[in-house]
Amino acid sequence: MRILVMTAVAPERDAIQRGLGQDNRFEFALAGVGIAAAAVHGAIEVAKADYDLLIIAGIAGGFVGQAGVGSIVVASEIIAADLGVELLDGFSSLDELGFGSTRISVEGELAQRVTAALQAAGLQAQAAPVLTVATATGTAATAAALAQRVPGAAAEAMEGFGIATAAQQRGVPVLEIRAISNAVGPRDRDAWRIGDALKALEAAGKVLAEVL
Numbered sequence: 001m002r003i004l005v006m007t008a009v010a011p012e013r014d015a016i017q018r019g020l021g022q023d024n025r026f027e028f029a030l031a032g033v034g035i036a037a038a039a040v041h042g043a044i045e046v047a048k049a050d051y052d053l054l055i056i057a058g059i060a061g062g063f064v065g066q067a068g069v070g071s072i073v074v075a076s077e078i079i080a081a082d083l084g085v086e087l088l089d090g091f092s093s094l095d096e097l098g099f100g101s102t103r104i105s106v107e108g109e110l111a112q113r114v115t116a117a118l119q120a121a122g123l124q125a126q127a128a129p130v131l132t133v134a135t136a137t138g139t140a141a142t143a144a145a146l147a148q149r150v151p152g153a154a155a156e157a158m159e160g161f162g163i164a165t166a167a168q169q170r171g172v173p174v175l176e177i178r179a180i181s182n183a184v185g186p187r188d189r190d191a192w193r194i195g196d197a198l199k200a201l202e203a204a205g206k207v208l209a210e211v212l
């Protein structure tokens with residue numbers, strides 16, 4: 001089995017790589033930060049080999065009441081939550097406009113199995129929708145609007161939909177695994193617990209190596 005693991009930045013890659021250990025089934029590549037860089041690098045990487053699975057991994061914001069700092073969210077679906085048009089009284093997604101889809105399915109059975117294994121290993125983990133946003137949320141109003149737009153959304157990050165779109169074009173199944181570093185809401189960079197999230201990502205990597 002050949003598995004590509006993509007993260008936005010090197011500290012995320014290093015964390016999950018430490019967890020996965022010396023296992024030659026896994027290969028690693030950086031996507032860069034944001035949906036555009038992620039789509040381009042995703043397309044380049046999936047064209048290099050016939051991968052059996054692409055795992056998108058990294059840190060993320062957690063929606064308050066859904067995913068706490070240090071916990072893990074395994075995407076049940078990857079959703080481009082701000083891809084559409086803003087209306088005077090709301091938002092209309094690309095799907096509603098008839099221009100394509102803002103949702104990418106993951107390997108559902110595998111996502112459930114990974115989540116169960118993470119929980120069995122004592123990690124706080126759940127399977128839930130993970131949003132991809134072009135602009136990281138910085139206000140309570142945007143957090144509330146996103147939570148209303150995608151009921152049950154547990155995390156937001158900035159690369160998943162870009163990488164997953166590239167994988168989908170090549171027919172490569174995807175998983176997205178995010179460790180929560182901060183709450184989605186009013187921006188407070190000093191409150192981000194990146195170290196805790198990277199430790200959780202490493203711990204998740206150990207479990208992944210066993211379950212895959």
Ligand SMILES: O=C(O)c1cccc(C(=O)CC[C@H]2O[C@@H](n3cnc4c(=O)[nH]cnc43)[C@H](O)[C@@H]2O)c1
Pocket residue numbers: 008009011012032033034058059060061062133135136137156157158159181182183184194
């Ligand atoms: O400064 C560091 O040491 C460091 C280590 C690892 C990662 C970072 C990042 O800044 C990664 C940015 C990456 O994180 C995702 N992210 C995290 N929180 C949020 C959020 O609240 N909203 C959206 N995205 C978030 C995102 O995918 C970024 O690419 C720094």
